Amino acid sequence: MMNRMIMDNLSEHAELRLGSIGQSCHERGWSEGKRHPDYDLWLVTGGEVTIEARGRKSAANEGDIVFFNPGVPYFAACGSGPCSHIYVHFDFSLGERFNFLNEFDLMGVIPKRHFAAEGEQLRRAFDAYRNKEPMASLTLKGYFLTLLAKLLAVPKENASGFKEAVQPSKHFAKLAPVLRYIEEHIGEPIPAERLAEVMGMSPKYFYAFFKANIGLTPQNYVNRIKMNRARDLLLSGKRTVKEVAGQLGYSDPYTFSKIFKRYHHTSPSRLNDHT
Numbered sequence: 001m002m003n004r005m006i007m008d009n010l011s012e013h014a015e016l017r018l019g020s021i022g023q024s025c026h027e028r029g030w031s032e033g034k035r036h037p038d039y040d041l042w043l044v045t046g047g048e049v050t051i052e053a054r055g056r057k058s059a060a061n062e063g064d065i066v067f068f069n070p071g072v073p074y075f076a077a078c079g080s081g082p083c084s085h086i087y088v089h090f091d092f093s094l095g096e097r098f099n100f101l102n103e104f105d106l107m108g109v110i111p112k113r114h115f116a117a118e119g120e121q122l123r124r125a126f127d128a129y130r131n132k133e134p135m136a137s138l139t140l141k142g143y144f145l146t147l148l149a150k151l152l153a154v155p156k157e158n159a160s161g162f163k164e165a166v167q168p169s170k171h172f173a174k175l176a177p178v179l180r181y182i183e184e185h186i187g188e189p190i191p192a193e194r195l196a197e198v199m200g201m202s203p204k205y206f207y208a209f210f211k212a213n214i215g216l217t218p219q220n221y222v223n224r225i226k227m228n229r230a231r232d233l234l235l236s237g238k239r240t241v242k243e244v245a246g247q248l249g250y251s252d253p254y255t256f257s258k259i260f261k262r263y264h265h266t267s268p269s270r271l272n273d274h275t
Contacts, residue, residue, distance in 0.1 A: 003103040004152060009225055010094055013216065016145055019089035021129065026084065031077035036089060039101060040068040043086040043119055048079030063112030063119060069102055086126050088144060095215025103172055104152055114154045118147040172213050182222055186229060188249045192218040227263040234272045241268045
């Protein structure tokens with residue numbers, strides 16, 4: 001999917017910020033109705049939790065995950081007995097685009113069979129965090145990010161329940177032709193004006209539209225894709241810096257080297273020498 005491709009291409013611009021983390025244990029009969037301003041992930045650790053959001057009901061059992069998008073009201077309750085879950089509130093941005101995870105249709109119950117190993121890792125990391133073991137906060141963040149990456153790879157049809165009540169951004173979908181154009185013409189100069197033509201927008205409006213949805217300016221996004229491709233080509237050791245620059249549409253190796261260093265904090269020649 002296009003959104004997964006963008007996440008892979010721009011992983012350096014992704015920022016995860018963990019908020020409150022804890023465990024909730026409830027007796028039979030517990031219920032709550034809330035909405036949260038940030039993302040909320042529950043890893044069910046015991047019993048059954050029933051969730052209702054926007055007229056849809058779902059049930060999550062031990063090991064399953066419940067994922068909430070920001071601002072969505074829900075009603076939760078224990079099933080036929082006690083229930084418990086680990087909760088993690090967090091924010092996730094890509095460049096200057098907040099709530100980018102909304103594009104992945106994660107909201108809902110995701111069965112444990114898709115992330116059994118990663119869920120257990122998070123559970124152990126949470127125990128270490130709760131016991132205040134050394135470096136436990138960093139370890140928990142690392143395992144949480146690993147779990148999140150696994151969830152992003154789960155096919156859309158494998159989530160269940162109320163997540164179907166939330167639609168992805170139509171504005172984001174409109175950018176698909178532009179993103180395909182960039183991938184197909186990565187070896188050419190790609191001015192923002194040309195991308196605006198592909199979208200049928202004025203350059204000024206396209207610039208604002210692109211940045212609002214992707215989190216980067218059009219030129220910054222194009223440069224990032226080119227520099228990622230340049231890094232891979234240089235690491236292969238099969239091409240010189242001049243050849244890589246030409247393959248990616250830079251007639252001047254000096255300009256290419258200057259942009260490469262800005263993104264990778266090392267010169268392309270140094271990277272090429274180490275292959």
